[in-house]
Amino acid sequence: xxxxxxxxxxxxxxxxxxxxxxxxxxxxxxxxxxxxxxxxxxxxxxxxxxxxxxxxxxxxxxxxxxxxxxxxxxxxxxxxxxxxxxxxxxxxxxxxxxxxxxxxxxxxxxxxxxxxxxxxxxxxxxxxxxxxxxxxxxxxxxxxxxxxxxxxxxxxxxxxxxxxxxxxxxxxxxxxxxxxxxxxxxxxxxxxxxxxxxxxxxxxxxxxxxxxxxxxxxxxxxxxxxxxxxxxxxxxxxxxxxxxxxxxxxxxxxxxxxxxxxxxxxxxxxxxxxxxxxxxxxxxxxxxxxxxxxxxxxxxxxxxxxxxxxxxxxxxxxxxxxxxxxxxxxxxxxxxxxxxxxxxxxxxxxxxxxxxxxxxxxxxxxxxxxxxxxxxxxxxxxxxxxxxxxxxxxxxxxxxxxxxxxxxxxxxxxxxxxxxxxxxxxxxxxxxxxxxxxxxxxxxxxxxxxxxxxxxxxxxxxxxxxxxxxxxx
Amino acid sequence: xxxxxxxxxxxxxxxxxxxxxxxxxxxxxxxxxxxxxxxxxxxxxxxxxxxxxxxxxxxxxxxxxxxxxxxxxxxxxxxxxxxxxxxxxxxxxxxxxxxxxxxxxxxxxxxxxxxxxxxxxxxxxxxxxxxxxxxxxxxxxxxxxxxxxxxxxxxxxxxxxxxxxxxxxxxxxxxxxxxxxxxxxxxxxxxxxxxxxxxxxxxxxxxxxxxxxxxxxxxxxxxxxxxxxxxxxxxxxxxxxxxxxxxxxxxxxxxxxxxxxxxxxxxxxxxxxxxxxxxxxxxxxxxxxxxxxxxxxxxxxxxxxxxxxxxxxxxxxxxxxxxxxxxxxxxxxxxxxxxxxxxxxxxxxxxxxxxxxxxxxxxxxxxxxxxxxxxxxxxxxxxxxxxxxxxxxxxxxxxxxxxxxxxxxxxxxxxxxxxxxxxxxxxxxxxxxxxxxxxxxxxxxxxxxxxxxxxxxxxxxxxxxxxxxxxxx
Numbered sequence: 001x002x003x004x005x006x007x008x009x010x011x012x013x014x015x016x017x018x019x020x021x022x023x024x025x026x027x028x029x030x031x032x033x034x035x036x037x038x039x040x041x042x043x044x045x046x047x048x049x050x051x052x053x054x055x056x057x058x059x060x061x062x063x064x065x066x067x068x069x070x071x072x073x074x075x076x077x078x079x080x081x082x083x084x085x086x087x088x089x090x091x092x093x094x095x096x097x098x099x100x101x102x103x104x105x106x107x108x109x110x111x112x113x114x115x116x117x118x119x120x121x122x123x124x125x126x127x128x129x130x131x132x133x134x135x136x137x138x139x140x141x142x143x144x145x146x147x148x149x150x151x152x153x154x155x156x157x158x159x160x161x162x163x164x165x166x167x168x169x170x171x172x173x174x175x176x177x178x179x180x181x182x183x184x185x186x187x188x189x190x191x192x193x194x195x196x197x198x199x200x201x202x203x204x205x206x207x208x209x210x211x212x213x214x215x216x217x218x219x220x221x222x223x224x225x226x227x228x229x230x231x232x233x234x235x236x237x238x239x240x241x242x243x244x245x246x247x248x249x250x251x252x253x254x255x256x257x258x259x260x261x262x263x264x265x266x267x268x269x270x271x272x273x274x275x276x277x278x279x280x281x282x283x284x285x286x287x288x289x290x291x292x293x294x295x296x297x298x299x300x301x302x303x304x305x306x307x308x309x310x311x312x313x314x315x316x317x318x319x320x321x322x323x324x325x326x327x328x329x330x331x332x333x334x335x336x337x338x339x340x341x342x343x344x345x346x347x348x349x350x351x352x353x354x355x356x357x358x359x360x361x362x363x364x365x366x367x368x369x370x371x372x373x374x375x376x377x378x379x380x381x382x383x384x385x386x387x388x389x390x391x392x393x394x395x396x397x398x399x400x401x402x403x404x405x406x407x408x409x410x411x412x413x414x415x416x417x418x419x420x421x422x423x424x425x426x427x428x429x430x431x432x433x434x435x436x437x438x439x440x441x442x443x444x445x446x447x448x449x450x451x452x453x454x455x456x457x458x459x460x461x462x463x464x465x466x467x468x469x470x471x472x473x
Numbered sequence: 474x475x476x477x478x479x480x481x482x483x484x485x486x487x488x489x490x491x492x493x494x495x496x497x498x499x500x501x502x503x504x505x506x507x508x509x510x511x512x513x514x515x516x517x518x519x520x521x522x523x524x525x526x527x528x529x530x531x532x533x534x535x536x537x538x539x540x541x542x543x544x545x546x547x548x549x550x551x552x553x554x555x556x557x558x559x560x561x562x563x564x565x566x567x568x569x570x571x572x573x574x575x576x577x578x579x580x581x582x583x584x585x586x587x588x589x590x591x592x593x594x595x596x597x598x599x600x601x602x603x604x605x606x607x608x609x610x611x612x613x614x615x616x617x618x619x620x621x622x623x624x625x626x627x628x629x630x631x632x633x634x635x636x637x638x639x640x641x642x643x644x645x646x647x648x649x650x651x652x653x654x655x656x657x658x659x660x661x662x663x664x665x666x667x668x669x670x671x672x673x674x675x676x677x678x679x680x681x682x683x684x685x686x687x688x689x690x691x692x693x694x695x696x697x698x699x700x701x702x703x704x705x706x707x708x709x710x711x712x713x714x715x716x717x718x719x720x721x722x723x724x725x726x727x728x729x730x731x732x733x734x735x736x737x738x739x740x741x742x743x744x745x746x747x748x749x750x751x752x753x754x755x756x757x758x759x760x761x762x763x764x765x766x767x768x769x770x771x772x773x774x775x776x777x778x779x780x781x782x783x784x785x786x787x788x789x790x791x792x793x794x795x796x797x798x799x800x801x802x803x804x805x806x807x808x809x810x811x812x813x814x815x816x817x818x819x820x821x822x823x824x825x826x827x828x829x830x831x832x833x834x835x836x837x838x839x840x841x842x843x844x845x846x847x848x849x850x851x852x853x854x855x856x857x858x859x860x861x862x863x864x865x866x867x868x869x870x871x872x873x874x875x876x877x878x879x880x881x882x883x884x885x886x887x888x889x890x891x892x893x894x895x896x897x898x899x900x901x902x903x904x905x906x907x908x909x910x911x912x913x914x915x916x917x918x919x920x921x922x923x924x925x926x927x928x929x930x931x932x933x934x935x936x937x938x939x940x941x942x943x944x945x946x
Contacts, residue, residue, distance in 0.1 A: 030593055033550055034580065037543035039593050042608070045540050067518050070510035070629055071544070071582075071613060072566070077506055093545070094570035095582065098617040099563050107507065109544075109568065109582070120503055120512050135515070139613075140544060144571040156543055 008339075011277050015221040022271055023150045026280045026340050036148035036155030040264075043340060046288035047267055048158060052138060054190055054285065055160065055262065058182050064136045064162060069116040071139070072107040077115045081240040084114060087207020091143045093155075109142040114208065114259060117163040118241035121255075127246045128167055131255060132175070136162040151268035152225075152473050159263035165255045167245065169234065172256035173211075176232040179260040180213045183228035190285040191266070192392040193217050193273045194399060195227070196418075196468060198443030203427045206259075210234040216442045216468065218399040219272035222417035224442050224470035227269050230260035268473065274364075274391050280341025281364050281391060284384045291321035291380060292337045296330060296349035303353045307373070311346060311358065314377055338363060343387050344380060364391050408457050412437040418470045422463035424456035432458060439469040481812075484750050488694040495744055496623045499753045499813050509621035509628030513737075516813060519761035520740055521631060525611060527663055527758065528633065528735065531655050537609045537635060542589040544612070545580040550588045554713040557587060560680020564616045566628075582615040587681065587732060590636040591714035594728075600719045601640055604728060605648070609635040624741035625946050632736035638728045640718065642707065645729035646684075649705040652733040653686045656701035663758040664739070665865040666690050666746045667872060668700070669891075669941060671916030676900045679732075683707040689915045689941065691872040692745035695890035697915050697943035700742050703733035741946065746868050747837075753814025754837050754864060757857045764794035764853060765810045769803060769822035776826045780846070784819060784831065787850055792817075811836060816860050817853060837864050881930050885910040891943045895936035897929035905931060912942040 008021040023029055028044030040048060056066075072095060079085045092108040110116070121133060140158045148154045162179060166172040180197060187193045196216045205212035209231035217227050235254045237243075247253050274281040284290050293312055298304040308323050315321045324333055337345055345361040352358050360369040360379060364387050371379045402417025412419055412433060419439060423429070433439050448466045456463045481494040496502055501517030513521060529539075545568060552558045565581040583589070594606065613631045621627045635652060639645040653670060660666045669689045678685035682704035690700050708727045710716075720726050747754040757763050766785055771777040781796050788794045797806055810818055818834040825831045833842040833852060837860050844852045875890025885892055885906060892912060896902065906912050921939045929936045 030596060032543050032589065033547055033592055034543045034545050037545060039543065039589075040541040041597075042538035042540055046538075048541075049539065065515035065519075066522065067515055068513040068521075068613075068631065070505050070507045070512065071615070072507050072510060072629070074506055090572050092572065093568045093580075095566045096569045097567035097579075099565065106570075107566075116505065116512075119506055123503060124514075140541075142544070156545070158541065 008277070008279065011220065011275070018275075018277075019268075019272060020150065022275055022279050022339075028267070029150045034155070036145055038150050038154055040158075043288055044267065047270070047282070047286055048264055050286040050288065051266060052160070055182070055186060056138070058186065059136055059160075059162070062178060062182070063132075063134045065134060066137060067135050068137055068139070069110070069113045069120070071110050073110055073113075073115060075106045075108065077119060078108060080115060080118075081208050081237055084208035084237075088112065088143075091145065093142050093144050110139075111141055111143045112261075113137065113139075113141075113161055114163065114237060115241075117259075118237050118243060118257075121165050121238075122241050122243045125165060125243060125245050125255065128248055131165060131167045131245060132171065133165040134162070134175075135164065136160055151264050151271070157264050159261050161261045162259060164258045165238075165243070166257070167247065167253070167255060169256045172234075172258050173232050176211070176213060176230045176258045176260065179258070180215065180228075180230040183215050183230070183260075183262060187215060187217065187227060187269075188392070190283060191270055191273075192283045192388050192395070193227075193269060194392065194396045196443060196445055197447075198445040198468070200229075200443060201425065201427070201430060201441045201467070203430055204441055206231045208233065208237060209259075210236065214443050216470075217269050217273060218395070218402065218418060218470070219269070219473070220275070220398060221272070222402040222415075222471075224418065224468075224472040225265065225269050225272065226442070226472065227266055228260070228262040231258060233257040233259065265473075273395050275341070278335070279339030282341035282343060283391065284343045284387060287341065287343055288320065289322055289337075289340070289342050290319045290384070291315055291344045291346060292342045293321060293323045293346045293348065294330070294333055294337075295323065295325055296347055298325060301350045301353070304348055304350055307353045307358075308348050311348065311373055311376060314373070315380065318377060319380065344383060346376075346380075362387055364394075405452060406457055407453060409433075411457075412439055412469070416471075418442070418468050420452070420466060420468050421457055422451050422453035422455065423465050423467040424459055424461045425464045425467070426456075426459065426461075429456060429458040433469060438471050440472055442468040442470050442472065481750070481752065484693065484748070491748075491750075492741075492745060493623065495748055495752050495812075501740070502623045507628070509618055511623050511627055513631075516761055517740070520743070520755070520759055521737055523759040523761065524739060525633070528655070528659060529611070531659065532609055532633075532635070535651060535655070536605075536607045538607060539610060540608050541610055541612070542583070542586045542593070544583050546583055546586075546588060548579045548581065550592060551581060553588060553591075554681050554710055557681035557710075561585065561616075564618065566615050566617050583612075584614055584616045585732075585734075586610065586612075586614075586634055587636065587710060588714075590732075591710050591716060591730075594638050594711075595714050595716045598638060598716060598718050598728065601721055604638060604640045604718060605644065606638040607635070607648075608637065609633055624737050624744070630737050632734050635731070635733045637731045638711075638716070639730070640720065640726070640728060642729045645707075645731050646705050649684070649686060649703045649731045649733065652731070653688065653701075653703040656688050656703070656733075656735060660688060660690065660700060660742075661865070663756060664743055664746075665756045665861050665868070666700075666742060667865065667869045669916060669918055670920075671918040671941070673702075673916060674898065674900070674903060674914045674940075676903055677914055679704045681706065681710060682732075683709065687916050689943075690742050690746065691868070691875065691891060691943070692742070692946070693748070693871060694745070695875040695888075695944075697891065697941075697945040698738065698742050698745065699915070699945065700739060701733070701735040704731060706730040706732065738946075747864050748814070751808070752812030755814035755816060756864065757816045757860060760814065760816055761793065762795055762810075762813070762815050763792045763857070764788055764817045764819060765815045766794060766796045766819045766821065767803070767806055767810075768796065768798055769820055771798060774823045774826070777821055777823055780826045780831075781821050784821065784846060784849060787846070788853065791850060792853065817856060819849075819853075835860055837867075878925060879930055880926060882906075885912055885942070889944075891915070891941050893925070893939060893941050894930055895924050895926035895928065896938050896940040897932055897934045898937045898940070899929075899932065899934075902929060902931040906942060911944050913945055915941040915943050915945065
């Protein structure tokens, strides 16, 4: 086996260490000299680029326009919306000097850009003709976190933040859910990760939002990862920032807002949903390299290399593929591309040339498929679909296995997974479970019609919703 | 005429005011509440997106890999290369607080990322197999400028910065010039702006570089805009950061570096190269909207709208096009799209429907072309080529007209344009001309074989190069 793999911790032995091993060994990141900030290396950044391309296309289909706001926010602007500043002030980085001068007003490096969008909207929105305004920006933000872990929690991270303005509450609410639906489809169809969609409780919602919707995923270790959120703001920010528009009857009105975001945390979700002891398993849709072609014993047999190039030419228009004809050992090559989660490996040796065939190896199952080179494209296309289905189903089975329906508080004890139950929806019960077991509410799921029980298992009072609890990243 | 146009200053009356009028009226930017930082609005950002897509594709063809470095740099890291810190320290923004705590070491918001790339290279480069490393990042940087003008000079601006590492000086030098060539072709072929390529003098080169190459363009007012630069670093940074690699003979060597960048200044170059009293004139390759279809008198004649959609369908696969069927007046629509620099307008009225034709109007010359709808695609394709040639030639004529070959110092007086002359290449003469006339050296051009004169017109000493001087943005 290659030198890369032998150094990584087994997934069952220490999940957290396995995760950081994979992140480094697959060359996704390098730790920088800045506390809590990582460098995205070419392979890690390429995954993020692929994610941004897919989402950006989906966003543009629903009318999203990209813009760019400054990265610095004057302190007084951040203070305009009370809940918002309370939520973010403890965790921002402050610029206090420019060149050699002390600034008269501190500027924070944006932790999120609601206030910048609001002050812009206030200046540029005049009439109903200007609405809806459906804006987004791709950027990085800074939150002064005490502890950090690559992709999961870092001082600086990349994300997209959408901010929209609508003439009616219903239009804004619909848009909030439309974006949640785009995220949901992206996770299930492109990342092959099953999701639970729902609403956050009062105590878990975004600072300043009226309602927060969320995409929750279960990682292999049973913990939850909040993977994308979409917020309905009502007109709370619009009021704070005095945003007005003239309606068709020439009357002044206050518009309604949303915001929605997804970050490089999604890469953590990919790693911890699909990875195994050999490293990453990347969903084909976002893999920087989808097919790696490995010629075997080609130094003594130049037809092997010719055949490899022939296969490359057959595949290159449909897949991101590459031939590795370096002088590394075969074992090391196999281990490297397994570590990097390349979905499909094509092996071509001298005997394969003679029989006009090759071996296709699936990264997810390590299954080997003998394939005639005549229909290699179709076989790989089909194999990609099978990989997508399989890795989705593996996640789903894991989630089903690790989700319990609780009827008493003690079921939280020692459970590594989701706890679903009827709930009184009080912050007291939430707080109690958080302190006692480390479980937080993830969401009130959308698709539940019936209450699991009429009573909350924690306080015994009447239940009003079903809810998911989990330990979360 | 529309309300947009009547408010802008004439280009001949006040070029600077015309520029800022256009930037705002064409809705490229909004001024933010942060000193020196502007908001890129959808139309402005879309131009930048188009620029980034074209360049990113070209970069990737020569093996560039995108990465992402942190936006914060610890002070001690910035200080590692002496010339570099001297060049940048006076103009950085300092983060001194995180949350409520004072930091033990200040962090600057990156003004450029050489030092971050170097410290990363030091950690990840081991052997000749790792070279060349050809990295780039698209990001924004901050420089604490006292004065600011949209796209030209601002506290925060978007750019790309490429950083590469090579095993030999020649390979690094070649790569520096290869990137300059990509920029040059981008300016001439895509932006339709003629360029002068050359080398910066010692006093004008980048802080820390051994050689700086530049793309210099002349704006309509005769001033120069440095539009892209490519630097050869030798192994100065590599030594400062102790970057080593093992060569094929298993000996330790120091690699050679380059960096190269292009920023949103390029949008200023587009505006000031091509614009006129009606607003922007956008080169078709980067125009967010290439063809605007305007139905005329369609409320009384639904066939006009049908025909407009028919034409839209004929064009939509080849051009970024849109139908404007809003209830704004025709005059206001014409003025708006002229202001926004949309290269081609297609007008369709009731009579055009009857004759199966339409009117194509060129933004650059306002020329009207009657065209059968049967071959509208071909006609527009050809018109696009003609626009590209014409706007390039208009720039070239302007530059030729405003470039003088000087044989005496007094020719600088009252000249609004480039001054080309033989030069002793001393910083004393450079300094004298800068102080007396406000002209700086732009570059020592590549393509000059013969010295204009054997003597420098300023000091009378022997000349060694030809050079361009200009007042510069």
